[in-house]
Amino acid sequence: MKPGPLKARGPRPRIIARVPGLSYGDLDQHLGYVLRRAQLAAFEVFQRSTAGVDITPPRYTALTIVGANPGMSQSSLGAALGTARSGAMMLTDWLEARGLAERRRLNGDARAWGLHLTARGKALLARIRRRVLVDNAAFAARLAPSELVTLKKLLEKLTG
Amino acid sequence: MKPGPLKARGPRPRIIARVPGLSYGDLDQHLGYVLRRAQLAAFEVFQRSTAGVDITPPRYTALTIVGANPGMSQSSLGAALGTARSGAMMLTDWLEARGLAERRRLNGDARAWGLHLTARGKALLARIRRRVLVDNAAFAARLAPSELVTLKKLLEKLTG
DNA sequence: GCGTATTGTTATATAGCATTACAATCAGAG
DNA sequence: CTCTGATTGTAATGCTATATAACAATACGC
Structure with a gap:
């Protein structure tokens, strides 16, 4: 990614x-506290980056993961987010209500839906993603x- | 009126x-996600360390800070925890209801209370603290x- | 003394979850 | 094939933590 003007929008978090x-x-001394x-x-940086766009980290994560895995099931999304199925359900409802994602029937399984981002969903994600990554940087x-x-490497090593 | 029992069960980690x-x-690539x-x-490690003791990170933090600052005000506690005064209030109610802390009148200010850990509060903190730090390690x-x-140093540098 | 700010308190609202129950469907044993 | 159990999405419900707003009592600055 291009470094660009590394000026955070708004005052410091x-x-x-x-x-x-x-x-x-x-x-x-407590690692959990420092973390x-x-x-x-x-989180505050994220909120600043997405001001005016009614998004949250879980929603952003859902957009990203569904975008990277077209046709995935709701259960799979819930597992990826670490939430119960009902949580993935509400998340999907929210995305669908705003025309960002849609459920399509799977031909292999009549129980599950396949999740797909709409064109609008892809566009929104791309737009937000740029801001988030810039402010993140x-x-x-x-x-x-x-x-x-080093920090990212250590964190991933810690998380396993 | 004090807020009753305040249930023991927390959400599943x-x-x-x-x-x-x-x-x-x-x-x-998103630092917030990795963090x-x-x-x-x-957090999960903390839950495991404090299983059976109805404690949460905010409560643990409150115990630690009140213990380190006898006589501090509720507002100060709220500021340290980053929550509104009402949050510090409920936290203090909880500590007091369990006999872990108590409010004492300040001689300088008739509005504010001074917070103090009781002997039981100090004992509980010491007991939990050992487990938390061991599991943390x-x-x-x-x-x-x-x-x-290195990790702690980088995190503190990041947080400022 | 008077207007304003601060402190604790209470009541209320809300978001974000989990939990539970249920029908439809799938998968596997036999 | 049938039967049994597991899985998927869904709906209803409740709880926890937190914010917000209003309020009385008190402190503070001019």
Whole structure:
């Protein structure tokens, strides 16, 4: 991806600010705490990138995964998102109601639907994706490029 | 009026396992996505460490911070946790109902309460803390010690 | 003293899930 | 083939965490 103007839109993300003069004990020794703070910061960056577009991380993830796997089932989507089938169902309803995705009957299985992005869904994803990745890069620019590579590698090693 | 029992059961931990044979598109290029996966993994470890003890990360954080700052106000706690005052209020109610913390009048300000851990609160925190940190270390053991140091350093640099 | 800001509190609303139950369909044993 | 159990989508329900708004009491600045 082209680096481009790495200027984040809007003010800096409002990370959960540390309260001055307050002790946080040994929380920084807790990897989960540090991870959560970082994830919240990334979440705020995402929200800024998608301001005005009624999207959320799960919806964005669903768009991406359905786009990468045309014809996949709702159950499969739910598994990929780590949510119950009912969650994948609501997500799919939402996408379909906005004309971003559609259910098509599978010829092999009369129970399941095959999920597909519509042209509008693909267009929206492409448009949002660019903004998200650009702002993402701006956010990550607090680290040197090599540091970012290291960070992602360590996180993936940790997650397994 | 105090908010009753406040049920014990939390939601099932969302273990996001990768679905075999499914493409995840470019999600791994999204720092927020990778961070969220790692944070969920850490959350699951936390749940395992505190099984049987009706605790959550916010409650654990509140215990730690109140313990490190005796006499702090509820507003200050809310700010530290990044939640509204009403959130800090419910949290304090919960701690007080379990005899883990108590409100004491401040002599300087008749509006605010000063928060303090009780002996029971300190004991519970110490007991849980040991388990959490041990399991935390086991979780982080997927990384070499030097890698863990690097990871924390990069995360803190990212969060600012 | 007076207007404004802060603190705790309460009530209310909402989003995002899980849980459960159910009908239709599939898969496999025999 | 039939029977049994598993899977898929769906609908109904409930719960948890959080935000929001309103309010009284108190503090603070001019």
